[in-house]
Amino acid sequence: MSSSALLHRPQRRRISTTTTLTLTSAERVINNDDLLKQILIRLPAKPLFSFKRVSKRWLSLISDRYVLRDWIPPISPSSFFLRRYSTPSSRSVNFNHVSLLPSNSIRSFDFVNDPNGVKISQSCNGLFLCSSSCFTLDYSDTRYYLLNPTAKYFSTIPRPTNGDDRNFVVSMNLAFDPSVSFHYKLVALRSKRWCGPDFQTAIYSSQTRTWTFSEVSYAYSTRVVFENRVFLNGKIHWPSCQSVRSIYYDVNQARLFPLPMPHCLLTKDLLYFAESGGRLQLIEFIKNCSRHFYVFELETDYSKWFVKCRVDLKLAVSAFPEMYHEHADHPCMGYTFKVLCFFGGDVEGDSCLVLYIPGKVISYNLRVLGRFAI
Amino acid sequence: MSSSLEKNMLILRSSDGEEFIVPEVVAVMSKAIKNMVEDECASNTIPVPNVDANILAMVIEFCKKHDESEAEAASDLKTFDSEFVNRGQEALYDLITAANFRDVKELLDALCQNVAEMIKGKSVHHIRIQFLGYQLFEILTSNFIWNIWCDRDFD
Numbered sequence: 001m002s003s004s005a006l007l008h009r010p011q012r013r014r015i016s017t018t019t020t021l022t023l024t025s026a027e028r029v030i031n032n033d034d035l036l037k038q039i040l041i042r043l044p045a046k047p048l049f050s051f052k053r054v055s056k057r058w059l060s061l062i063s064d065r066y067v068l069r070d071w072i073p074p075i076s077p078s079s080f081f082l083r084r085y086s087t088p089s090s091r092s093v094n095f096n097h098v099s100l101l102p103s104n105s106i107r108s109f110d111f112v113n114d115p116n117g118v119k120i121s122q123s124c125n126g127l128f129l130c131s132s133s134c135f136t137l138d139y140s141d142t143r144y145y146l147l148n149p150t151a152k153y154f155s156t157i158p159r160p161t162n163g164d165d166r167n168f169v170v171s172m173n174l175a176f177d178p179s180v181s182f183h184y185k186l187v188a189l190r191s192k193r194w195c196g197p198d199f200q201t202a203i204y205s206s207q208t209r210t211w212t213f214s215e216v217s218y219a220y221s222t223r224v225v226f227e228n229r230v231f232l233n234g235k236i237h238w239p240s241c242q243s244v245r246s247i248y249y250d251v252n253q254a255r256l257f258p259l260p261m262p263h264c265l266l267t268k269d270l271l272y273f274a275e276s277g278g279r280l281q282l283i284e285f286i287k288n289c290s291r292h293f294y295v296f297e298l299e300t301d302y303s304k305w306f307v308k309c310r311v312d313l314k315l316a317v318s319a320f321p322e323m324y325h326e327h328a329d330h331p332c333m334g335y336t337f338k339v340l341c342f343f344g345g346d347v348e349g350d351s352c353l354v355l356y357i358p359g360k361v362i363s364y365n366l367r368v369l370g371r372f373a374i
Numbered sequence: 375m376s377s378s379l380e381k382n383m384l385i386l387r388s389s390d391g392e393e394f395i396v397p398e399v400v401a402v403m404s405k406a407i408k409n410m411v412e413d414e415c416a417s418n419t420i421p422v423p424n425v426d427a428n429i430l431a432m433v434i435e436f437c438k439k440h441d442e443s444e445a446e447a448a449s450d451l452k453t454f455d456s457e458f459v460n461r462g463q464e465a466l467y468d469l470i471t472a473a474n475f476r477d478v479k480e481l482l483d484a485l486c487q488n489v490a491e492m493i494k495g496k497s498v499h500h501i502r503i504q505f506l507g508y509q510l511f512e513i514l515t516s517n518f519i520w521n522i523w524c525d526r527d528f529d
Contacts (some may be wrong), residue, residue, distance in 0.1 A: 025467035029489075030505040035474055038482065042490035053498045055506060 015194065037061060041071045062187065069179065112145055122174050122230045126150065127184060129174040142171055146184065146206075150170045157186060160202040160211045166190040170199050171226035173236045175251045179230050180234070183207045185251055187236060189226070196220055204255065218256055221247075225271065232275045239273040262305035272339050281342055291317060291335050295351075297341060309351055313337070316355065316364050323357045384411070385419040386434070388484040392427035393419065396434055403437040405477035425472045429465070432458075433472055436481050 029035050040048060040062060048071070052059045061067055112118050118130040128147040144157040161167065168191045176184035186204040188211075198217040204210070223243040230237045237259055240246035246259040262282060272283035280298040282305065291313035296305040313335070317323050323337055341354040341362065353364040382398045384407075402408035407420060422430055428443065439454055466485065473481040493501060 025464050025471065028469045029470045032474070035470060035486070038486040039489045042487050043494050047494040047496075050498060051501060054501050301445055372423070 033061065037067050037070070041066060045320075111152050112147065114143060114145070118145055118147075120147075121172065121227065122229060124174045124176045124184075124233075125178055127174060129172060129186070130154075131172065142169070144186075146174070147184075157204060158211070160188040160190060160204065160213070162202075162211070162213045166192055166200060168193055170196075170197065170220070171229070171238075173229050173231070173249075174310065175234070175236060176232050177231075177234065187249060187251065191220060201249070201254070201256075203251075203309050214254065218247075225273075228271065228273050230273060230280060232278070232280060237280060239271060241271070242349045259302065260298075260304060272342065274342065276341075276343050283339060283342065285339075311353065313355075313364065316357075316362065320357055320360065320362065322360075386430060387419055387421045388425055388427040388430040389423050390426050392430075394427075394430060394434055396438075397441075400434065400437045400441050403441065403478055404433075405479070407476065424475055426468075429468045429472050432465070432469060432480065433476065433478060437478065440480055442470070455484040456488075459484050469492065 027208040030039075036058075038332040040051070040058075043051070047346050048062060052062050081131050092327070112130070114132050114134045118132055120128050121131050122129040126148070128149060130147050132143045132145075140159075142159075144159070145154050146157055147154045150177050157172075159248070160169065170191045173187045174184060174191075175187060175213050183206045185206070188202045189199045190202055191199040199218055200217050201214045203212045205212070221240065221243070223240045224238045224246055225241060226238055228239055235248045235250050238246055240261055244261050246262065248259045249256050272281070272285070274281055279300070282296040282298075283293055285293055292311065294310050297306040297308040298305050301365040313323070316337075317335070324335055336358055338356040339353055340356055343352045343354075355364055357360050383395050383516055384398050384401045386394045386396060386401065386407075388394070396451060398411065401420070402411055425433070439458075440451065459469075461469070466488065470482065470485045470489070473485060493504075496504075
C-alpha cells in the first residue's frame with residue numbers, strides 16, 4: 001500500500017464515534033499528521049527509526065520521503081573516525097574511532113576483507129571513501145571502497161579505465177549529499193603518471209555504476225593538496241600549499257574553478273581544512289610551536305577568507321600540562337597537539353575545537369573545558 | 375469600549391469568553407490572526423475559538439517575550455523558550471494544538487522540540503500507551519501479526 005493511501009485513510013467510524021470525547025490533549029496532537037511530523041523530525045536517528053514499530057501510521061510517516069527530507073540532523077557529532085588503517089601493524093587499532101557518547105562501541109572496518117586493510121581517504125555526509133593504499137598514492141592494484149560505517153555495508157569501486165594510458169589516479173573524491181539525492185558520485189582525477197603535466201576527470205555514479213570520462217585536460221599543480229578535500233554544496237574543494245590559488249570542482253557543472261587561499265601556506269602536514277556549519281574553515285599551524293593560531297573562514301561567495309577567530313590554548317595547557325614539554329631552543333616550542341575538528345557556531349562562544357593531545361582527546365571551548373579520555 | 379482602545383491594540387477573545395488586549399505587533403505573530411488583520415476582516419475583537427483563556431494567556435506571554443527581545447541575545451531567548459515549554463503534559467499538548475491552529479511558528483518549533491526531547495528515550499510500548507491509548511485495542515488485535523514481525527525484526 002502506498003504511503004499516501006495510508007496517510008489519508010479515513011479513521012474507522014467505530015473509533016471516532018465512541019472515543020472522540022475521551023481523547024487526551026496528547027492524543028489529539030499525535031493524531032495530527034502535520035504535528036506528529038514536526039515532532040518526529042526533531043528526534044535523533046535511533047529513536048526515530050525504532051518508533052517505526054509504534055503503529056502502521058507512524059511507520060508510514062517515518063518512511064515517508066518528505067518527512068525524512070525535513071529531518072533535522074543532530075548538531076554535534078557523536079564520534080570521530082581517524083584516518084588510519086583498519087589492520088595496521090602498530091598497536092593502536094583502537095585509535096581508529098573516538099566516541100563522544102558513552103554508549104557507542106568502538107567500530108572497526110574489519111567487515112571489509114582487504115588483506116592490506118583499508119584507510120579512510122574521505123568522509124562525506126555519513127559515507128566513507130576508503131582505499132587500500134596510503135593517501136593519494138595510487139598503484140594499479142589499489143582498490144577503492146565506498147563504506148557505510150553505520151550499516152556496515154561496503155561496495156568495491158571499479159578502477160576508472162577506458163583503455164587510454166591515463167592509468168594513474170591522482171585523486172579519488174566522493175560527492176554525496178543525501179538532501180539532494182541518495183545516490184553518490186565519485187570524481188577521479190586521472191593522469192598519465194604520478195605528477196604528470198595534466199589530468200582529466202572521470203565521474204562514477206552509483207545510479208548507473210559506470211564511469212563517465214571527460215575529454216578536457218587540466219594543468220597539474222603539485223601545490224594542490226589532493227588528499228585533503230572537502231565536499232560542500234555540490235563542490236569538491238582542495239587546499240593548496242605555497243600558492244594563493246587553489247581549485248574546486250563543481251560536480252553539477254562538471255568543471256574546475258579557481259579557489260582563493262588566505263595566504264601562501266607552508267606545509268601540507270600542518271594544515272587543517274574542513275567544513276563546519278556550511279562554511280569552509282582553514283587553520284595553519286607552525287611546526288611544534290605556539291599555542292596561538294587563527295581560524296580562517298571562506299566567504300560564501302568565494303571571494304576571500306576572513307579571520308573567524310583567534311585561538312589561544314593557554315587554558316588547555318594549564319589544564320593538561322602534558323601538552324607542553326620544555327624545549328631548550330625556544331620557549332614557545334614544545335606544544336604537542338593536533339586539531340581534529342573545529343565547530344564554529346553562529347553565536348560567539350559556541351565555537352569549539354576538538355584536540356588530540358598525548359593520550360587524550362579533549363574538546364576546547366572558550367569557557368568550558370570538556371574532557372574525553374580515549 | 376472599543377473606541378477608547380488605542381489604535382494598535384487588538385482584543386482576542388478566548389473560547390470561554392475571556393478577552394485579552396494585546397498590541398497588534400504581538401497578535402500578528404500568529405499568522406492566522408495576521409491574515410485576518412491584513413484582509414481587514416477582523417473587527418476590534420478577534421475570536422480565538424478552540425483556545426481557552428489559560429492557554430491563550432500563555433501563547434500571548436510567549437509572543438510578547440519574542441516581540442520584545444528581538445534585539446536581545448539569542449541565548450537569552452533560548453533560555454526563555456526552554457523554561458516556557460517546560461510545563462505539565464496537558465498544557466504542553468494544548469499549547470501545541472493552539473500554536474498549530476493559530477500558526478505561531480516559533481512557539482510550535484520550541485514545543486515540538488520539547489516533545490521530541492521527552493520521547494526520545496522512551497520505549498515503543500510507552501509511546502503506544504501514552505499516545506495511542508484509545509487505539510491500543512485495535513493495534514493489539516488487528517495488527518498483532520504486524521507486532522510480532524516488528525518485535526522480531528528490530529530487537
